[in-house]
Amino acid sequence: MKILLTNDDGFFAPGIKAMAKALIKENHEVIMVAPEFENSGKSHSITLTEKLNFNKVKIKGIDCPCYSVSGTPADSVRAALHVFGHDYFDYCFSGVNLGYNAGMDILYSGTVSAAVEANVFGLNSIAVSAEYARDQTQFKAAAKIAIDVFNKLHDKTDRVEVLNINVPKLSYEEVKGIKVCRVGGSVMDQYKAEETENGLALSLTMRKPSSDIDKSDRLYLEKGYATVTPLIYDLNNMEEIEKLSKFF
Template identity: 50%
Template sequence: MEILVTNDDGILAEGIKVIAKKLVEMGHKITIAAPNVENSGKSHAITFKTPLVVQNLKLEGLEEVEAIRVFGTPADCVRAAVHLCKKRFDFCFSGINSGYNAATNVLYSGTVSAAIEANLFNIRSLAVSSSYVNGQVNYESAAQIAMDLFEKIKDIKINQVYNLNVPYLPYDGIKGIKVAKVGRDVMSIYDITSEGNEYNLQLKGFPKQFNGDRDSDIYYLNQGYATVSPLIYDSTNKKSIESLKEIID
């Protein structure tokens, strides 16, 4: 397959190299398009008031792979690849992200937004994220789980976005992959310091008490499962359309 690989941690991040090498080993043709620097939390921002700068790059260990460094956001990277690389991509991998993109983090994640951007160009996509624990990420374990999932979904012809999260466990310690809904938990724990009239808020993570949805991604991740959630980018509340029409019309 012709596969686009992108991320939000930057083109030199370990996670993107691990997933790219795994795909090459499986015999896929890949193209890498990733930001010049980390773009975590940039969501679906794009560059449009200034030119988007793109450079060709050779990555160590992946010298034979076409790679471009994009001085923009994760969504920009997908746009650059679609417009500059003379290929029709069959699939897009975004990641492996350092840290979960579960629950409401999907709204802020550059990793997830890159996958969604690919889907807007009719490219099926998979966002891959792995738990960050004490400064460590088990990229190899996450990559193998991603390959297991990819083998199951690669022939599905529906233009779909999949969001995969993998706990910080060895591959054989992961209980399996659960299909889960996106949780409602919000990453909202801050360390707050102050000096004079200035406050510094450092975002740390999720509250210890979760909303309790037992079929959510956060719930299953805490039980030692990897989770996959099918995402849509249509933000229309279809249930409210008719009732709103009755009020407005």
């Protein structure tokens, strides 16, 4: 398969290198197109008023074409599809991200948003994230599990969708299994406030404790499972449209 590989940590990040090596080992034709700089938490933002620089880069140990984009993760996908053609790629991988993109954090994730952007253009995709563990983050294990999920599920859907994968900080052999589940958990919304001359300086610190939804991604991750959550790009609430239409 022809795979578009991107991320939000930047083309130089260890996670995307691990994912590239895993895909190449599976004999896929991989083209990496990723942000020039780290873009964590940029969600689905795109560049509107500035030019995007699309440059070829060399990454030691990675045997596939690699390009950097001076924009966001979503920009990287858009640029790749423009340069290579909207029908060139068969699938999109985004990651492996440094840190979970589970629960409501997916709303802010550049990693997931890059995968969703591929969906906008009709391309199925997988977003992959590994639990943060400083220099012990299990990128290789996460990449291998993503390949397992891809091999089992990539041709099992008749809709364009994202498979959002999260993997705990365990070796491949230590992961208890793979659970397909729903999104759960609270939003990261706790700030540390410091007074400044003109007001306050707010630093994002943590999330409120929450009782996770049964059979949710965060619950299974805590128990040592990798999780798969199907996400569909569709902003239409058809049930509500039909309900509200009756009033007009």
